[in-house]
Amino acid sequence: MIVVMNMGRSEAQRDAILQRLQTLGLRGQEISGVSRTVIAVLGNVFPELRDELSTMEGVDEVLRVSKPYKLANREVHMDDTVVELPYGVRVGDGHPVIIAGPCAVETEEQLWAAAKGIRAAGAHILRGGAFKPRTSPYSFQGLGVPGLKILKDAGDRLGLPVVTELMSVRDIDAVAQYSDVLQIGARNTQNFVLLEEAAKVGKPILLKRAIAGTIEEWLLAAEYILNAGNPNVILCERGIRTFETATRNTLDLNAIALVKRLSHLPVISDPSHGTGRWYLVRPMSMASIAVGADGLMIEVHPSPDHALSDGAQSLTPGNFAGLVREVGKLAEAIGRPLSPAPERIAS
């Protein structure tokens, strides 16, 4: 930590800081520049120290020099994390995977039609929401546990791991029972109690970036899970909120490239939420694989114009099959071919 002093700071103010550091078992080293003095803080600093020093007299600002996340930091843990799922599916091993399915499970027929379609097209993991976070209380809120059963049943029959969103500690037992991966949505990225409780279930966690979450906050949210003893975190970039309203969100592919460098955790892309428009999903899927994403998460609905949730950003199974073909060619060309199909085919 570096304490930057005001230009007019007094010696008494400097001494007060050095003394406070000493009281805390730390040491301050003063460095006098041309126009300003700084004090480098040496020792095991703790996060609250920054705020404390900021309020002391004579201080202009306090700069951090170390990364606040440790377990998620590639400087500490250099090898890529690979998350292992049922049916031999692996996330993060250099071969991108494709997660697909409807935003929400609506009926057994709808889910089954979507699931068969995405399996045939080459997807690796089945998604579908049973508990839906909806902006309005008057929107469809999901089927709950019956939806979970429909999803799990389709996964079993088709030989696909399933992922579904966990919205609250209230639902943790139900979701843990039926889902192979627990998804934490963008509105819950900083729901720290949920992160810790979900981590304890022991299943892999798919952690979305918050709607306006910085990359650092996202990695710190992952740190909550890792610190609770669960190493199997898959990060998911899903678009951030910006001033631009022509698209629902701004899919931040810079972030994918940067996170691959800062952390060892796998990171996938969600172009459906990241654009909010079905006709942008294919180009942004291509871009996501080109930038180095470890996978895609795509909304597919048998009839998007009758969907009860997020229809405007869903593909038909036919469009999705075309997307997988195109993405597959690109992945091949850049030396990162798609992951092989899951091992077991449904009987």
Added chain:
Amino acid sequence: MIVVMNMGRSEAQRDAILQRLQTLGLRGQEISGVSRTVIAVLGNVFPELRDELSTMEGVDEVLRVSKPYKLANREVHMDDTVVELPYGVRVGDGHPVIIAGPCAVETEEQLWAAAKGIRAAGAHILRGGAFKPRTSPYSFQGLGVPGLKILKDAGDRLGLPVVTELMSVRDIDAVAQYSDVLQIGARNTQNFVLLEEAAKVGKPILLKRAIAGTIEEWLLAAEYILNAGNPNVILCERGIRTFETATRNTLDLNAIALVKRLSHLPVISDPSHGTGRWYLVRPMSMASIAVGADGLMIEVHPSPDHALSDGAQSLTPGNFAGLVREVGKLAEAIGRPLSPAPERIAS
């Protein structure tokens, strides 16, 4: 709802939309302009319809004309909501109230020093966090239930209602037992399960705006609470996330003025989080009262430079007393004097 057609739309595409509306029990009225045709949708539209129509062929975009919130809408419910708290404290009756206390309860001594100071200075409600949402898992997470007891005990002795943050449905019974107002923080504004469960407790809810939440989303979050049968919602503007990093957040006073017009719910301002710098708290408190806020929420700590949380934005009791005096004069001058002191003085 207004469906805007592409310039090159065909009659078949238009007919498909009209027919789909008919199937749903709605009616479409076509209006042909100079360069474009639109279809006005008549009948009881539902939120999902917009997405559905967006994906139909020939459609450029779908515009909404009604407000998605009903119970929070001043057009429907014209009279100001006034929230009644213990000790005769009323929020929203035209006389601003002041909520103050430390970010986190740290020790009995610390909380008691802060509480006595804010009571003497003229505050109306005591705040203090026992469950703290912290960006890093390595930061102080709050005292939990023992912290709640310390807070409640100080409120009882001083004759002040207390408010504390509820982070998770996991803690709902504990927080409900000790707190007069349940605070929903900015990271939980769209934690819809928490909103519904907290609403059922029956105590007033202080609902912060999300870190990057629109005003409409905020009012829809309030709608979740109102729709669950709890009319006692106090909104709290606490600064939004923007590109500007010179302040911790950007306190959006436009929003306070606009919400007073759009809704009947009381709305208060949190200049401590809204600026993140103790020396900006006083000017922004003045501005908040001038713009029409129903109250302030201020962080006060007996020794901010030793605080375990948010020290950089906390005032000393002395600074706080000065703030209340200045704010009081301003409130008087604009014809909205501060609320009288709570009725009972601690023995």
Added chain:
Amino acid sequence: MIVVMNMGRSEAQRDAILQRLQTLGLRGQEISGVSRTVIAVLGNVFPELRDELSTMEGVDEVLRVSKPYKLANREVHMDDTVVELPYGVRVGDGHPVIIAGPCAVETEEQLWAAAKGIRAAGAHILRGGAFKPRTSPYSFQGLGVPGLKILKDAGDRLGLPVVTELMSVRDIDAVAQYSDVLQIGARNTQNFVLLEEAAKVGKPILLKRAIAGTIEEWLLAAEYILNAGNPNVILCERGIRTFETATRNTLDLNAIALVKRLSHLPVISDPSHGTGRWYLVRPMSMASIAVGADGLMIEVHPSPDHALSDGAQSLTPGNFAGLVREVGKLAEAIGRPLSPAPERIAS
């Protein structure tokens, strides 16, 4: 400047940095912390150095410790700058001033009606646009030089200094001839050639904050003017672009309070552009004065619903007179009464 090294940095990488600094006539001081080494750069650093050091091997990031603006910095120049205008009007002396008038000069009748109204109500400076920056080429672009003459003539007759926007070096002679203050709009805050050329005219400059400009960039834009030898800069906060679309912009009053601390330059507020809605102008004017602004800039149009530009955010002269009364009472109450009326009354 502080160079933060990677955790795995080698001695050779460190030596390369120290050597490069030496070549540049600077000195590097190494400080070894628990997990990381930093190098403090001593000597007269230049802005480009940060980029250069960032690309060297072993470097994690480079932190700046000094402020990049010098002449605008209150640490260097402690006394408030007061800008003197014709008719004895002073900006920045602790008594707020009010600038008012239509967004655009449309006709002599319209401007004269507005000007008489705002003079009678107590405004200090007359505004009106003759060259208008419009998002669309199909919108009204202003009257040009004839508009300037109408504006200046009204100012002369009423005894009011006038301010109008300078959009381009192309128009600099014309605007300089007719205007007492040259306004640089939000789209030109970083039009550095214009800043330097306008500065040379020698008249005071009203410098708006850019639509998405940081406070630091704003002060650096002022630095361009100060560095060109013109000390008379009036800053104007006019709302920033954020994700919120319920208001046209987000008026950032945090920025006004912070700029008063960082710089000695006067800073005024523009609630008309800052909200984009006429009914929010009065509450945000109150808030602006309460937070410490040195003045207000308000759009007033004799018939806002027929205005050729920004009608939705303009007040009628009647509404404006009410605003000045309310703002005046508030200013009095906080010990910063409004500036006296300009000295000369039109004959």
Added chain:
Amino acid sequence: MIVVMNMGRSEAQRDAILQRLQTLGLRGQEISGVSRTVIAVLGNVFPELRDELSTMEGVDEVLRVSKPYKLANREVHMDDTVVELPYGVRVGDGHPVIIAGPCAVETEEQLWAAAKGIRAAGAHILRGGAFKPRTSPYSFQGLGVPGLKILKDAGDRLGLPVVTELMSVRDIDAVAQYSDVLQIGARNTQNFVLLEEAAKVGKPILLKRAIAGTIEEWLLAAEYILNAGNPNVILCERGIRTFETATRNTLDLNAIALVKRLSHLPVISDPSHGTGRWYLVRPMSMASIAVGADGLMIEVHPSPDHALSDGAQSLTPGNFAGLVREVGKLAEAIGRPLSPAPERIAS
């Protein structure tokens, strides 16, 4: 245009609007929904009408249904625009082009080294700044006309069209004389005088998106150029400003995919400014081509760690050659191979 009335609107308010429309030669058609009435405006509406109607009593909001840009709109002009440059270089014909060179021309040696490197590696157009918009007045501001000559001379010798930034109408003759394409930078996207004056030169314009410019504003800026009679506009996405500070800007690839759909103009990507970090340039170049960009603009400097401008985001010629190879393979794989080399090789 659709006028949405308040729920409590009176008949008199409605009549006032219908009458005002009639006065303007327009017609209003009333449509009564379940909870709200709207008025569709029929006839040739003009941009100012929206503001005017917004201020009339009883009006909740006014919605636009047509696009404000006409000449840039693909609905009106369906075929892709292809911009022809010297040496047979074509932009927008389905074969991406690569623009490369240093941020600023510093010396003849530096520019020549960079230019030879990028020519050999397969670039199509040479870039280099002679007039540099710099945030601080104390940063290197470019060589001016001597820099233009160095750039043009290298282009002539190597057989490459050149592009350089035009910062002000002050410099228009000089830049027009030496440059094959006039670049309008992100700080000048809404410098409307500059757009019109640059358009009149008759050379192609490379128009960057503003730092916080919406896609609609960007297309309207292009409309200024098209409307001035110059059809040769190349759009360039260069990253937008968001809350995220881990990268310099957020390169918005959603925007590239969407602009290809909304407009017929070619659009290229600038991953150097869009990320601000040299190690993110390659992955984001791959992603840009994958999403459908018509080209790339890349900063290349012979020794980035000694660059006078933007060193942190520049590649070495060696890194750049690797990037072109990788991008070329990807472009081939997706059926959009890179454009052939410019026709003439330098003697």
